[in-house]
Amino acid sequence: xxxxxxxxxxxxxxxxxxxxxxxxxxxxxxxxxxxxxxxxxxxxxxxxxxxxxxxxxxxxxxxxxxxxxxxxxxxxxxxxxxxxxxxxxxxxxxxxxxxxxxxxxxxxxxxxxxxxxxxxxxxxxxxxxxxxxxxxxxxxxxxxxxxxxxxxxxxxxxxxxxxxxxxxxxxxxxxxxxxxxxxxx
Numbered sequence: 001x002x003x004x005x006x007x008x009x010x011x012x013x014x015x016x017x018x019x020x021x022x023x024x025x026x027x028x029x030x031x032x033x034x035x036x037x038x039x040x041x042x043x044x045x046x047x048x049x050x051x052x053x054x055x056x057x058x059x060x061x062x063x064x065x066x067x068x069x070x071x072x073x074x075x076x077x078x079x080x081x082x083x084x085x086x087x088x089x090x091x092x093x094x095x096x097x098x099x100x101x102x103x104x105x106x107x108x109x110x111x112x113x114x115x116x117x118x119x120x121x122x123x124x125x126x127x128x129x130x131x132x133x134x135x136x137x138x139x140x141x142x143x144x145x146x147x148x149x150x151x152x153x154x155x156x157x158x159x160x161x162x163x164x165x166x167x168x169x170x171x172x173x174x175x176x177x178x179x180x181x182x183x184x185x
Contacts, residue, residue, distance in 0.1 A: 014072055
């Protein structure tokens with residue numbers, strides 16, 4: 001944490017018995033720069049996540065999944081990281097909320113100069129918001145490159161974005177065959 005790297009784990013992991021604001025303040029636990037700086041950062045988190053300001057006195061366990069995800073990201077921001085490892089931020093959320101969270105992450109990356117390393121199975125949205133991507137199969141990097149190039153790659157389109165593969169017997173057969181032929185050879 002003191003080195004500037006924070007992980008927001010899959011499943012949100014808020015302290016359900018604490019309020020949203022108390023959860024956010026736990027992220028500032030290791031900081032030594034004084035209350036004024038912490039209050040400024042709390043205000044910054046509320047500016048990026050206005051819904052948290054509205055719910056700040058609510059127990060986190062009684063908020064929606066999207067609000068809990070926002071709280072987990074906000075708590076990470078309170079430690080003033082240079083990098084946040086974001087694990088499956090879209091898991092269990094409504095598509096509209098996923099879009100909102102990814103938009104905020106993009107703004108945080110640009111506005112607060114925070115790097116996000118994202119692990120996400122929703123390839124469509126991940127490649128839409130990422131600058132660079134890695135495709136992993138069984139723990140091995142099988143492809144990497146600029147996100148825009150990966151979005152246009154025929155194999156990525158077919159296997160991960162659900163586009164292409166005309167005249168194929170089944171998605172599973174094609175995926176297995178091409179992987180074996182191309183990536184595991």
